């Protein structure tokens with residue numbers, strides 16, 4: 040630890056010897072407190088304000104400088120030495136510009152190599168003689184090889200990203216962004232920011248990051264801890280709704296209907312289908328007396344419950360008390376003075392219980408969905424006027440399940456069970472939910488996420504062009520409606536930080552076919568990147584792929600070999616035969632193990648310094664329809680940071696040929 044600090048050269052950044060000593064000792068103490076971040080620099084920026092913040096209107100106010108870092112650091116007297124990047128005072132570090140200097144005279148960015156301070160960059164924002172230049176430190180940061188899990192971008196958050204990161208906690212924000220525009224990074228930094236700005240509230244209500252699959256979650260799991268936030272839950276949508284074991288898969292047409300928002304009404308009707316208006320009254324015997332609640336009064340109670348906007352289960356639990364209350368009114372009329380204990384006892388009376396069971400039977404959500412998908416008559420009754428006969432037929436299980444244990448639940452069925460559960464009992468809401476790769480969710484999945492932030496807010500991140508499910512989002516306005524956050528603001532990010540210019544231009548040729556309304560991303564990367572599209576002879580593809588991997592391994596950084604899912608096993612065998620060790624997606628790359636074999640279906644959200652892409656036509660063909668295939672291809676083409684080699688023995692899709 041001490042060595043880490045000794046390695047920090049702070050002579051450049053401190054005015055005198057005493058300052059240097061104080062800063063060094065404070066940093067030392069802080070590093071000890073933050074043992075898990077031993078080679079993470081504690082500050083990466085400095086702001087010199089013209090006036091101390093808060094006193095800018097006072098006459099003769101002095102300027103003040105601040106170091107900006109990942110955490111707040113103060114000296115022995117409690118004086119701040121390094122200000123947390125999330126504090127209001129730090130905001131101009133990300134937002135100040137020559138047009139709007141925000142009272143900042145100097146912005147200094149520090150560059151580090153392995154924890155050692157190696158460079159700095161100054162901007163005098165009010166100096167008219169100084170011209171705007173691109174930040175070399177940002178360039179270095181985005182060129183840095185990508186071995187290991189995803190990193191934070193706290194030192195180089197861009198103004199358009201910062202606006203999203205610091206958006207208020209009460210509003211939901213949706214971000215449409217082309218590949219590599221930093222959506223995931225922005226979402227994670229936003230959670231860290233919100234936890235700083237509203238710690239108490241969010242510590243109580245909780246925060247959750249939702250990603251597309253387990254390997255993606257493993258890839259991003261280090262970012263929040265590196266920002267000091269250890270208590271953010273991460274899950275896939277499937278994890279959230281795992282009330283039943285998923286053992287089956289739906290054909291696309293069945294999954295599409297099951298994911299359609301109309302299913303919410305079908306389920307609502309199914310849940311309430313057991314409500315019966317009483318035909319007889321209830322007779323409660325207490326001691327020598329009998330109290331009778333007549334059928335019409337009971338019916339009034341049940342009707343009122345059915346009309347109230349409360350959960351089915353809450354109404355079920357409230358009914359005995361309501362009936363007991365009716366009994367108590369009679370007792371009072373008869374001159375008795377019953378207290379609360381009497382009311383509770385009446386509510387527990389077997390006759391009351393029996394009446395409730397008859398009028399308002401308890402509902403087991405999983406059993407209810409099982410019935411719905413197994414019994415044509417029950418489905419027909421609940422779906423009448425909502426799903427046509429063909430649609431009903433499509434979602435019925437081919438083999439009706441005998442019981443919960445043997446049911447072959449699909450992922451879409453689990454979402455239905457979740458919806459049914461929520462109809463019975465309200466799902467607790469978190470304070471904030473970040474939903475990444477949102478474009479792939481079905482309306483019913485949006486609803487499942489939406490109930491987990493019904494009293495909180497959400498950050499919805501996605502790219503319509505990367506939607507690869509049959510039900511993927513066509514419009515963010517509609518998605519936000521399903522989420523229960525209609526009319527939320529939608530931002531667009533178009534500056535790409537990952538993909539080299541030539542590569543993004545090539546991939547963007549697919550946009551007219553896959554998402555005609557979207558503009559292609561630009562690339563902020565200055566390096567052109569290595570980019571090659573190589574035709575190979577039939578029968579030579581595997582050998583060419585192995586050779587391309589070997590070539591890529593000669594470079595620094597991570598390598599991803601991406602291929603159509605059905606081709607992965609054979610390519611794995613070929614890599615084995617060639618003695619090339621490889622990982623599966625989500626397994627952490629290291630200097631020793633840098634090659635990952637990635638099935639195209641798992642490539643979303645991931646990135647590699649060099650990508651070898653095997654047979655685009657096979658990636659397209661592996662999907663149920665051409666548009667989904669081309670979108671999958673678009674995803675795989677946009678994973679590369681420094682180089683992309685496309686190898687093909689078959690013809691390329693027309694937009695990419697020539």
Ligand SMILES: Nc1ncnc2c1ncn2[C@@H]1O[C@H](COP(=O)(O)OP(=O)(O)OP(=O)(O)O)[C@@H](O)[C@H]1O
Pocket residue numbers: 177180181190191192195196197200216217218219220221222223224225502505536537643644645646677
């Ligand atoms: N401001 C930034 N400074 C440095 N690097 C950045 C910045 N913004 C994004 N990046 C880097 O660009 C890469 C892409 O970011 P990220 O994965 O968040 O993009 P995305 O929009 O989620 O991409 P995709 O749509 O492909 O999932 C990451 O390596 C990220 O660290």
